[in-house]
Amino acid sequence: MLIKKSNGERVTFNPEKIRATIMRAGASDDLADRVLRRVQPKVRDGMATRRLFAIVHKELRRESQHLAQRYNLRTALLRLGPAGFKFEKYVASILNAYEYAASVPEQDYVGLCVRHEVDVVATKGGRSVVIEAKFRNRFADTVTLRDALATWARYNDLRDGAETNRSCPLFDEIWIVTNGTFSDRAMQFGQCRGINMVGWRMGQSLAEMVDHTALYPITVIDSLRQWELERFAKNDLLLCREVVTEDPDRLSGRLQLPRSRTRQIWEECRAVVGSS
Numbered sequence: 001m002l003i004k005k006s007n008g009e010r011v012t013f014n015p016e017k018i019r020a021t022i023m024r025a026g027a028s029d030d031l032a033d034r035v036l037r038r039v040q041p042k043v044r045d046g047m048a049t050r051r052l053f054a055i056v057h058k059e060l061r062r063e064s065q066h067l068a069q070r071y072n073l074r075t076a077l078l079r080l081g082p083a084g085f086k087f088e089k090y091v092a093s094i095l096n097a098y099e100y101a102a103s104v105p106e107q108d109y110v111g112l113c114v115r116h117e118v119d120v121v122a123t124k125g126g127r128s129v130v131i132e133a134k135f136r137n138r139f140a141d142t143v144t145l146r147d148a149l150a151t152w153a154r155y156n157d158l159r160d161g162a163e164t165n166r167s168c169p170l171f172d173e174i175w176i177v178t179n180g181t182f183s184d185r186a187m188q189f190g191q192c193r194g195i196n197m198v199g200w201r202m203g204q205s206l207a208e209m210v211d212h213t214a215l216y217p218i219t220v221i222d223s224l225r226q227w228e229l230e231r232f233a234k235n236d237l238l239l240c241r242e243v244v245t246e247d248p249d250r251l252s253g254r255l256q257l258p259r260s261r262t263r264q265i266w267e268e269c270r271a272v273v274g275s276s
Contacts, residue, residue, distance in 0.1 A: 001045045003052060003077075006140035013043055018056060024211055025071040027060070035059045066271040069220040073210060077179040078137065079219035079229070080238075087135040087230070088119045090238045091177050094215050095131075097241065100124040102131075109168045111157030118158075120177075127172040130155060136180030143178050143199070145185040151176055152193055174259065177206065214273050216240045221268050228265070231255045240269035 002010040015036055023034040038059045043052065061068035067130040069076075080086040088104050095102035102122035120131035131150045134143045155174040162170040175196040176182075182190070182199050190197040197203030210216060218224060218232055218240055236253055237243055242249070243266060252262035 001043060003043075004046060004048045006049060006138070008140075010046075015040060018052075022056065022060060022071065024207075025060070025067050025073075027064075027067055028249050031063055031067075035063060066268070066274075069222060069268070070211075070216060072222075073207065073216065074139065074179070074218055076217050076219040078139075079224075080179075080217060081135055081137050086233050086238060087179065088133040089236065090217055091133045092122070092130060093236075093239045093242065094209060095120070095122045097213055097215050097239070098124075098209075100129070100265045109158055109161070110165050111154070111161035111168065112164060113157050113161075114159060116154050121169070121171075126171050129173040129175055130158060130171045131175040131177055134176060134178035134180065136178060139180070141180045142183045143176060143180060143186050144183050145189055146185040148176065148182075149187045149193065152189075152195065179206065184259050194216060214241060216272050218243060218269065219266075220272055221265060223268075224265065228255075228257065228261075231257065243269040244273055 001013040003013045004010050016037065019032050019036050022035055023029070027035070035056065039052075039056050042104050053265055057068055066211055077087070077090075080090055085104075092102040092104055092123045100122040101124065102120055105118050105121055108117050110116075118130055119133040122129045122131065132147075132154075134147060136142075151174060155171065158168060158171055160167045173196060175198060176190065177198040179200055181200050182197055187197060187202065189195075190203070197204050198209070201207055217238055219229060220240065232238060232255065234245070237246070246254075246266070248263045249259060249268045251266065255262060257265075
């Protein structure tokens with residue numbers, strides 16, 4: 001039985017892969033087996049992965065709302081779009097959780113030749129990192145060789161600029177982080193040049209970084225409205241883990257949301273994080 005991926009490729013349906021994704025969301029062996037038993041009879045030859053994902057999500061939700069929200073991670077990342085600025089903040093939040101000092105710069109950096117808009121900067125252990133956050137609005141979209149070449153050129157101009165301009169830090173590393181995937185040539189170039197490539201499940205896996213320390217974006221909360229997301233983003237609260245460190249009543253005032261609604265979101269975030 002073949003499943004059609006978002007890029008058009010057809011692959012053999014593998015129940016064990018589905019089981020692994022369910023368990024990655026935090027499900028026990030028994031729960032994963034129960035969900036898989038209900039999913040398998042509904043799989044059809046030629047079914048799109050998006051449809052298969054929806055079936056798994058629905059069946060998992062019957063068992064646990066919060067595990068289903070965690071399983072919904074990739075769709076939750078799409079909700080950070082379309083412009084990508086929230087994705088940049090989310091990447092910075094992830095790195096901060098990994099004990100980097102990360103932020104989204106408010107001003108451009110001056111390279112040797114031109115000024116550059118930089119997505120995220122981070123430091124750890126005396127090393128400075130510049131990060132290109134490549135947000136993709138569709139699962140099938142890739143970071144191409146052209147993107148990787150442009151990132152490498154920007155990195156080198158910034159490094160050259162640091163030698164003549166004290167306002168530009170000397171960066172030691174360049175990363176590309178995307179919620180999409182890398183083309184084969186982009187990955188080959190990045191590995192050759194020492195670029196840290198962080199993709200959905202390629203290079204250093206973004207999904208594994210998130211799952212490992214429960215760094216789920218607040219957009220995993222199904223009921224979250226777009227205007228509510230804007231208020232959380234404005235207050236630099238894009239991780240459920242960050243939300244639950246706040247007092248719900250004080251948070252209500254900061255966000256200018258009703259206390260009952262703020263507490264509802266806070267409770268759902270606590271359940272998502274607590275499922276780790």
